[in-house]
Amino acid sequence: MKKLLLRTNFFIIFILILLSCSKANFTIMKKESSKLLQFREKLLNVKQKPVIVFLGDSITEKNIHNKNRENYVDYLKYFFKSINPNVEIINSGISGSTTRDSLKRLQKDVLAYKPDLTFIVLGVNDGSTWFDVSFEEFQTNYRAIIKQVKESGSEIILMTQNEFKDNPYDGKVTFTKYPKNEEEILTIAKEFNLPVIDNYKYWRELKIKDKELFNSLMSDWAHPNDKGHIFFYSIMRRQLIQLLNLDKSVWEKGLIE
Numbered sequence: 001m002k003k004l005l006l007r008t009n010f011f012i013i014f015i016l017i018l019l020s021c022s023k024a025n026f027t028i029m030k031k032e033s034s035k036l037l038q039f040r041e042k043l044l045n046v047k048q049k050p051v052i053v054f055l056g057d058s059i060t061e062k063n064i065h066n067k068n069r070e071n072y073v074d075y076l077k078y079f080f081k082s083i084n085p086n087v088e089i090i091n092s093g094i095s096g097s098t099t100r101d102s103l104k105r106l107q108k109d110v111l112a113y114k115p116d117l118t119f120i121v122l123g124v125n126d127g128s129t130w131f132d133v134s135f136e137e138f139q140t141n142y143r144a145i146i147k148q149v150k151e152s153g154s155e156i157i158l159m160t161q162n163e164f165k166d167n168p169y170d171g172k173v174t175f176t177k178y179p180k181n182e183e184e185i186l187t188i189a190k191e192f193n194l195p196v197i198d199n200y201k202y203w204r205e206l207k208i209k210d211k212e213l214f215n216s217l218m219s220d221w222a223h224p225n226d227k228g229h230i231f232f233y234s235i236m237r238r239q240l241i242q243l244l245n246l247d248k249s250v251w252e253k254g255l256i257e
Contacts, residue, residue: 039117039155040244049086053110056121060093072232098125099141111152118149121159127178160200165221
């Protein structure tokens with residue numbers, strides 16, 4: 001793993017330089033109401049065993065879209081374990097998941113693990129004509145998921161996802177609602193005073209600035225390939241370092257190990 005991440009450092013640095021004109025886009029909760037401080041304390045205590053769950057769809061699930069190679073969840077596992085080797089990472093990504101079925105499986109796939117931190121990574125499939133989920137239902141379901149996770153005692157980080165290639169399926173299947181869903185996630189984050197990592201912003205900017213490079217990060221029209229997942233990881237790592245207020249001696253290990 002060390003060799004893999006060292007080998008990809010130049011790739012990560014190149015993309016981050018390309019996007020350096022953009023300000024980091026994430027929300028930091030008010031200090032007095034922040035529960036991430038509790039997760040941070042548990043993460044930094046090697047006698048503790050914090051549990052982290054990722055609730056998502058095919059972009060989160062380790063599957064054929066990335067040829068079953070390591071994805072962003074795996075890279076974050078190495079990052080967190082370099083800080084606390086007892087961290088348990090649960091990947092509850094399922095291909096085709098919408099907020100509707102994610103709400104139904106929430107108890108089994110998230111709450112049953114009693115997570116200390118839950119990443120909610122949904123919105124793509126809700127924005128597709130493949131699935132009959134209206135924008136209003138997406139709003140309701142997404143808020144219901146947050147409320148149940150919060151009531152369980154877990155801390156939450158919301159995430160937007162990647163941009164797509166142009167004209168998937170030649171218009172036969174459209175994702176016109178997807179960008180609106182990603183914008184709504186930012187609104188919901190403010191409403192619930194939750195941190196959000198806006199991956200969509202960085203993917204969108206990369207597509208505008210260098211479409212050829214953007215396309216090289218995709219395995220198909222919607223799913224990132226192995227390099228695309230490294231890009232995901234690089235965005236998340238940088239923002240998690242700030243959200244969790246990790247000093248250099250801690251996060252440098254997560255970069256190379």
